Amino acid sequence: MTTIDIFSGFLGAGKTTLIKKLIADGYQGQQLVLIENEFGEIGIDGGFLQDAGIRINEMNSGCICCSLVGDFAKALHQVIEAYHPDRILIEPSGVGKLSDVIRAVQSADTAGAVLGGFTTVADATKVKMYMKNFGEFYLNQIEHASTIILSRTQGMDEKKLQAAVQLIRQHNDKATLITTPWDQLSGAQILEAIAQKSTLEAELAALAAETAAEEAQEHHHHHHEDGACCCHEHEHEHDHDEHEHHHEHGEHDGHEHHHDHDEHEHHHDHDGHEHCCCHDHDHHHHHADEVFTSFGRETTRKFTRESIASALSALQDEARYGQILRAKGIVQAEDGSWIHFDYVPGCPDIRSGSAGLTGRLCVIGAKIDEAAIAALFGVE
C-alpha cells in the first residue's frame, strides 16, 4: 500500500528543507518517490536522494498558468506501477491551491494508494503579509492542511509568533500545528504530527482516559525506591484501545518505564528529576462514569520552571479552579529549552525534556473553571 503525503507552501517557505529532514530522519527504511512540481531554491541533490533510495519525478508545469491535473494523474500512475513505493511525497507548486492538488490526487483514481497527510509549510515571519496580499491560493493552502508547520520561528518575537498563530487559526482551527524550530524536533515527531497521531485532542483524550482509569482503580501500586522517593507509575492495565499515544521525554537516559501494551504504549521518562513526590491517592475518587471536563490549549508562550511550579501549586485551590485531577504539559521555557510537567493533586512533577511540536497544556478535572485556568497559565 502506497501512502501519498502532500507538502504545500509558498515559495521559500522551506518545503524542500523539511522534506530533506524527513527523508534523512523519519522516512528511513521506506521506499520513497518524490514528485516535484516546483523548482526549488535548494535543489534536492540527486546524489543525496539516490543514496537514500529515493526517486524524483520532476514535472515540468511549474507555472501557475498550466493545469496540473492531467500530468499529475499520469505521473502518479507511472510512479505507482513502476516502483510500488511505500510512500509518495508530492511537492506541488508553491503558488497553487492545496485543494487542487488533493483533488488531482483523488481523481487520479490510484488503486493501491491512500492519501496521507496534507501538510502546509508557512514562513512564520511572513504569514500576515502573505495572507493579506496573496489571498486566495495562500489561504487555500492554510485552510486545507491537516498539519501546518511554521518555519523560521527561531528567534522570533513571541508576540509576533502568537499573532501569526492566531491568523492561521482563524482559517484552520483543526490542523495539527508545529511552531517549534525544526532543529529541536526529530523527523519521527514531525511525521507523527503529519499522520495526525499527535494532536491536542488525542492528548486530551488520552489524559482523560488515564485519569478515568486511575480514578476507577481501587488499588495503586507504589514502588518505593531510594527511600522516600516514589515515582508515579502506571502498572495498571489500560484498556482503551482507540488511541495510541507516545511520550518520549528526553534522551531516555534515566530510568525508563516501558509498558508493553499492544495498543497503548506509553513511556514516562524522568530525567533531570528535581523533586520526587509520593503519589498517594488520598483525594476523592471519581467513578469512571463521572464526566470530567478537559481543558486544552496550544501556546507559543514561554514559561519558566518557577512560573509553572507556582501555577501548579495554585491549581490546588479548588474554589477557584475547580477540582483538578490531572494536568500535563510541554511548554517552551524562556531559555529555549522545554519544560515537561505532570500534575496530580499535591504532586507536581516538573522536568526538562525534549521539544514538543508546539506548547501544549492539558488539564482534567471536575467542574473546572476554564477561564480561570487559562488566566493562571497566561493563555487566555
Next chain:
Amino acid sequence: MPKEIPVYLFTGFLEGGKTKFIQETLEDPRFNEGDRTLLLVCEEGEEEFDPSRFADPQNVFMELLEDISQLNEVYLTSLVKKHKADRVVLEYNGMWMLQQLYNRMPDNWIIYQEFMLCDANTFLSYNQNMRQLVVDKLNSCEIVVFNRAGAGIDKDAFHRVVRGVSRRCDIAYEHPDGSVEYDDIEDPLPFDIDAPVITIEDRDFALWYRDISEEPKKYDGKTVKFKGMAALDKRFPKGMIAVGRFVMTCCEADIQYMSLLCQVPKDNRIKHKDWLTVTARVTVKNHPLYQGVGPVLTALEYAPAAAPEQEVATFY
C-alpha cells in the same frame, strides 16, 4: 477628453523593494515640484511609507486598493477627482497581470515610466515558478532593479532571464551597501545582421522574430534566410502567405503562431503547414494585414524543408 494623467508604474513581487524605491522618489525634490500626486498602493508589505519625509507631503495623497475589483475605471477616476491629482504613482500588486491594469485604467491615464523592482534573493526562484508573472512585468518595464544583491550573485543568470524577455530594459543591481551597479553584459545577436544574407538558425527563430518585430527598420531592404511553417488563409491575396513558427514564451499555455507576411510566386504549390526554407527580402511598409507598418517579405528563393528538431520555437 479629460486631461492626460501621467502614471509612474512600479511593478514586481512583494518584498521586491517597491515601497522603498517610491519613498525615495517622493523624497526627491526634483520629482516633486508641486504636482498633486495620487499614490495608489495595491499591496501592503513590511515596508511602510513615511509621508513626513516626502519632499512635498501635502501634495501626496495615498489610497489603498484592497482588492483587484477596485481596479476599475470608475473608481480610479473618482480617486483622481477626489484629490485633484495631476499624476499617479502606482505601486502595483505583484500577483496581478498588467493586462488587467491596461484593461481597467481610465483612457486618459498614460504610463510614462515603468520600473520593476525585485529582490535578488528570490527572483530566480519566483521566475522559475511564476514565470508568467515575471515575463508579464519584464516585457514592458524600462528598468529592472535587483535589490539586496549580494556580492556573489550570478549576474549571468539574471541577465539571461531578463534578456530572454526584453532586449530593451536596463538592468541594475542594488547592493546591500546601497551601491548600484548596471548590467553591462553585451548580448550580440546570434546572427550577423550585416551579412549579405542574414541566416537564422532554427534555434534562434524566436529571438530573431522578436528582434524584427521590435526594430523592423533595422532589417529594411535586407535579405534573410530562415525556416518556417507556411500558413495559408483565404483572406490573403493570391501569392501572399504567412511564414512563421509556434513560439512558446513562458509555458504551453502561451504558445502562439508568430509569422511574417511573405510574397511568393502566384503559381506556387505551397500547402498549409508546409515547412519551408525561405530566403527573402524585407520591406518595411504599411500592410492592411498588419493593420499598420510591418516587415513584409518577398521570397527570392523557397524550398520544402524538414521540420526543425524542436518544432516549437523558444527563447531558450
